[in-house]
């Protein structure tokens with residue numbers, strides 16, 4: 230795959246703060262690359278270094294040249310913070326940004342792409358937060374870029390809007406657009422990205438296909454049982470531990486869930502709910518970037534359920 234973007238040993242400090250501590254990365258033509266990592270890990274700084282919008286040590290080439298020299302018609306950039314004029318309508322804004330390029334798309338077509346046809350004549354300041362973010366995404370698409378940088382594109386967008394934006398990004402990628410995005414949404418990274426890069430403390434600590442990351446770092450499947458029973462009461466060959474008011478049984482294949490139910494019955498233990506989940510990118514993130522770890526038990530069952538169904542959708546629609 231031809232590399233659209235190559236970064237070698239990129240470093241950026243702000244005073245005593247090391248924002249990027251030697252990042253090397255290559256993104257192929259037509260690839261979708263997602264950067265994930267904790268707050269302050271350096272994602273925005275890396276996007277800025279890759280787009281030549283901040284100075285950094287090391288080397289970055291985009292389309293084989295310095296990012297500052299690249300024909301701007303070929304690049305779209307959605308910064309994390311983007312504050313367009315408040316008293317222009319969504320259509321006026323996109324028409325304005327389209328006018329900055331020699332060859333641009335029709336503003337109404339872009340508004341339709343980002344689901345804003347109905348809100349086209351609303352002032353930017355009167356759009357909802359999610360509609361504003363979609364307008365900003367639209368502004369990056371007016372020049373039909375070959376390479377798109379999106380710094381947290383779906384922040385503030387509701388689930389339905391997020392999914393339609395994912396569809397849009399997938400269709401752009403299918404059409405050959407290279408996309409580099411940052412996100413805190415692991416389902417988004419898993420669904421959209423060919424490769425995910427996990428940034429922590431200014432270093433890329435893992436880069437791979439999301440399924441490969443989950444296989445390598447995600448750990449085992451888990452069956453969470455909301456019960457007061459103690460692990461010792463159950464006659465099971467799987468690892469069992471108590472966590473936040475629930476029993477967590479690890480590495481149970483789905484076809485063996487009945488064995489756990491039988492063991493609960495045999496112990497005379499009642500339970501309120503059972504939920505089984507495979508490891509996912511969030512587990513990879515928590516494993517590699519640290520954090521509080523996952524929570525189980527009362528009140529967490531719904532989250533588990535949502536997580537499972539989200540992942541099923543993500544995998545089913547990939």
Ligand SMILES: Nc1ncnc2c1ncn2[C@@H]1O[C@H](COP(=O)(O)OP(=O)(O)OP(=O)(O)O)[C@@H](O)[C@H]1O
Nearest residue numbers: 243246247248266267268269270271272273274275
């Ligand atoms: N302009 C700046 N001046 C000083 N420090 C900065 C500046 N920009 C970023 N930093 C620091 O660099 C580090 C990386 O910040 P960056 O915004 O790149 O992280 P991030 O991964 O994008 O975080 P988030 O997920 O919160 O958006 C942080 O410690 C941040 O405080």
